[in-house]
Amino acid sequence: MSVKILIPTPLRKLTNNLSEVYGEGKTIIELVNNLEGQYPGLKERLCDENNKIRRFVNIYVNEEDVRFLQSEGTSLKDNDLVSIVPAIAGGI
Amino acid sequence: MTFVKALRCRECGQEYETTAKYVCEFCFGPLEIVYDYDRIKLNLTHEIIQKRSLDIWRYRELLPVEGEEYISLQEGFTSLIRANRLGKALGIKNLYLKNDCENPTHSFKDRVVSVAATKSKELGFTTLACASTGNLGNAVSAYGARAGMQVYVFIPSNLEKGKIVGSLVYDPHLIGVEGNYDEVNRLCSEIAGKYKWAFVNINVRPYYAEGSKTLAFEIIEQLGWKIPDQVVIPVASGSLLTKVWKGTKEFIKVNLAENHPMKVFAAQAQGCSPVTTAFLSKTDTFRPVKPNTIAKSLAIGNPADGYYALKAISESGGGAEMATDQEIIEGIKLLAKTEGVFTETAGGVTIACLQKLLKAGKLNPDLTTVALITGTGLKTQEVLFDSLKPISIIQANLESFESKKLASIENY
Numbered sequence: 360m361s362v363k364i365l366i367p368t369p370l371r372k373l374t375n376n377l378s379e380v381y382g383e384g385k386t387i388i389e390l391v392n393n394l395e396g397q398y399p400g401l402k403e404r405l406c407d408e409n410n411k412i413r414r415f416v417n418i419y420v421n422e423e424d425v426r427f428l429q430s431e432g433t434s435l436k437d438n439d440l441v442s443i444v445p446a447i448a449g450g451i
Numbered sequence: 452m453t454f455v456k457a458l459r460c461r462e463c464g465q466e467y468e469t470t471a472k473y474v475c476e477f478c479f480g481p482l483e484i485v486y487d488y489d490r491i492k493l494n495l496t497h498e499i500i501q502k503r504s505l506d507i508w509r510y511r512e513l514l515p516v517e518g519e520e521y522i523s524l525q526e527g528f529t530s531l532i533r534a535n536r537l538g539k540a541l542g543i544k545n546l547y548l549k550n551d552c553e554n555p556t557h558s559f560k561d562r563v564v565s566v567a568a569t570k571s572k573e574l575g576f577t578t579l580a581c582a583s584t585g586n587l588g589n590a591v592s593a594y595g596a597r598a599g600m601q602v603y604v605f606i607p608s609n610l611e612k613g614k615i616v617g618s619l620v621y622d623p624h625l626i627g628v629e630g631n632y633d634e635v636n637r638l639c640s641e642i643a644g645k646y647k648w649a650f651v652n653i654n655v656r657p658y659y660a661e662g663s664k665t666l667a668f669e670i671i672e673q674l675g676w677k678i679p680d681q682v683v684i685p686v687a688s689g690s691l692l693t694k695v696w697k698g699t700k701e702f703i704k705v706n707l708a709e710n711h712p713m714k715v716f717a718a719q720a721q722g723c724s725p726v727t728t729a730f731l732s733k734t735d736t737f738r739p740v741k742p743n744t745i746a747k748s749l750a751i752g753n754p755a756d757g758y759y760a761l762k763a764i765s766e767s768g769g770g771a772e773m774a775t776d777q778e779i780i781e782g783i784k785l786l787a788k789t790e791g792v793f794t795e796t797a798g799g800v801t802i803a804c805l806q807k808l809l810k811a812g813k814l815n816p817d818l819t820t821v822a823l824i825t826g827t828g829l830k831t832q833e834v835l836f837d838s839l840k841p842i843s844i845i846q847a848n849l850e851s852f853e854s855k856k857l858a859s860i861e862n863y
């Protein structure tokens with residue numbers, strides 16, 4: 360279950376400046392745990408203490424906001440594209 | 452001379468240098484400009500402001516740029532109109548309209564873009580870009596042309612014709628994305644991470660958003676340096692509302708206005724009302740929505756500043772309302788008929804919500820109230836095609852005119 364993840368600029372310090380990384384997991388939360396193993400510190404930026412996605416983080420699976428799906432529990436399949444975007448971007 | 456000290460995270464307080472950075476590396480919170488208010492207080496007076504040109508730059512000490520080479524088309528200092536006839540129709544005494552249709556590209560976006568373009572040039576960018584629901588794209592196209600920058604504008608592909616032509620005429624790269632604004636916005640965030648462009652509402656956002664404070668500054672100045680009791684503000688991303696609140700507090704902080712309670716009211720379309728819905732259900736966790744409304748300029752289902760807009764509404768003791776498409780159209784027509792002001796759908800939302808808030812007793816009809824009319828109706832004409840009466844066609848002779856009984860008898 361390998362998926363590609365787009366990493367926004369503010370997190371690239373944690374991913375050796377990579378803007379795209381690969382990870383594994385059957386759900387978003389599993390994927391986040393997997394990424395934490397590869398890039399320590401990443402999980403804390405994305406999730407709070409209760410494993411919930413933080414207020415200022417948007418996560419998309421194949422262009423759909425996971426809050427329209429099952430949030431952290433959203434399931435993933437091979438070759439899905441996951442995009443992490445700071446919530447504060449854009450508007451107007 | 453600049454009075455800007457740093458960029459600071461609204462959530463954790465971490466400070467950063469004033470570059471094209473918009474989100475905190477530690478907590479993802481938004482970055483905001485920090486000013487040296489003590490020094491501004493010593494340097495800025497009513498007299499100094501009143502001697503300056505009638506545009507947003509008369510408040511330059513409270514705007515986040517370094518030099519004085521403003522990319523400007525004389526945006527701002529739009530009329531604050533006393534609206535007695537509309538007030539009478541709605542049953543409210545001291546009603547004012549802030550008419551931002553008067554701006555160079557006919558919406559309040561010229562304020563934010565003048566600041567963003569000026570700062571982007573200072574930071575050395577040569578390309579100006581944005582994700583837009585229409586009005587912002589018009590402003591970025593115009594100010595980009597004025598600044599001699601390359602321009603990229605991304606819009607949902609189904610926008611009104613007036614908003615497409617209103618960008619295209621300035622010859623930007625205009626890209627219609629198949630999807631709604633929230634999808635355009637996500638794409639632009641991804642593009643902004645890859646290209647060295649100044650995306651006014653992404654990487655230059657902390658600077659850009661400050662431009663909206665000038666609406667508050669002007670209203671206060673135009674009321675004789677007095678803060679109004681109530682304001683009604685159309686909300687999409689929530690940036691405008693948040694900054695009107697911030698600007699008002701800043702004027703108090705630097706002694707340009709006396710402290711006075713002001714209630715802030717949010718106006719949204721029923722087909723896209725995440726902020727109003729969150730406010731009414733007393734929660735601060737947003738459910739993004741898929742917009743379905745004629746008010747396309749307000750069709751943001753996942754509002755970036757929604758959380759802070761909610762905080763401002765609550766802190767001020769204000770409220771929130773929403774209007775159906777039909778009510779929006781009636782609002783546009785009522786404003787035009789009573790005051791001679793032709794607004795776009797966003798203004799229709801404001802007027803309709805003003806009316807509903809009054810009916811519900813949430814707005815006090817005896818207090819000084821300002822409604823923000825943020826854009827012109829000429830850009831969204833198509834929403835009215837089916838609800839205006841047809842024109843009378845006659846032959847070019849008196850008999851034909853009189854046979855249609857078009858003139859009323861007493862005017863002979």
Ligand SMILES: Cc1ncc(COP(=O)(O)O)c(C=O)c1O
Pocket residue numbers: 450451558559584586587685686687688689690691692748749795797798825826
């Ligand atoms: C005419 C008009 N009014 C109000 C708004 C809302 O502004 P904000 O996104 O800052 O809430 C917009 C945003 O596009 C607009 O175009």
Ligand SMILES: [Zn+2]
Pocket residue numbers: 460461462463464465475476477478479480
């Ligand atoms: Zn922070």
